[in-house]
Amino acid sequence: MDKKIIDELKKKLEANKNSIQKELESFATEDPKIKHNWDTKYPNREDGDKDDQADEVQEYDNKLSVEYSLELKLKDVNEALEKITEGKYGICENCGKEIGEERLQACPEAKTCLKCNEK
Numbered sequence: 001m002d003k004k005i006i007d008e009l010k011k012k013l014e015a016n017k018n019s020i021q022k023e024l025e026s027f028a029t030e031d032p033k034i035k036h037n038w039d040t041k042y043p044n045r046e047d048g049d050k051d052d053q054a055d056e057v058q059e060y061d062n063k064l065s066v067e068y069s070l071e072l073k074l075k076d077v078n079e080a081l082e083k084i085t086e087g088k089y090g091i092c093e094n095c096g097k098e099i100g101e102e103r104l105q106a107c108p109e110a111k112t113c114l115k116c117n118e119k
């Protein structure tokens with residue numbers, strides 16, 4: 001693939017990475033011991049009544065699922081960036097063919113080509 005295009009996609013990936021990290025930082029803290037692992041902060045509202053506590057649990061559950069999906073996305077973005085460094089970017093992990101520029105423009109962290117993704 002054209003180096004210029006890869007550079008462009010790299011910028012996109014880095015921008016994605018920053019925004020995912022910012023989003024995670026707004027409600028979670030990065031685990032200093034485990035790389036790429038984030039912990040959602042438990043909402044710490046004191047002297048709430050019972051309803052508030054139920055809300056807190058609900059809120060925490062919601063955040064956990066958001067955290068989980070952001071974490072996965074961040075992992076994919078980081079892996080894509082590593083692949084660029086290694087010169088393996090844009091190759092389908094499943095069939096070994098090129099993923100194709102169009103798909104990468106739409107989804108720069110894609111690991112598989114459209115065909116394999118549909119399966």
Ligand SMILES: [Zn+2]
Nearest residue numbers: 092095113116
């Ligand atoms: Zn494939």
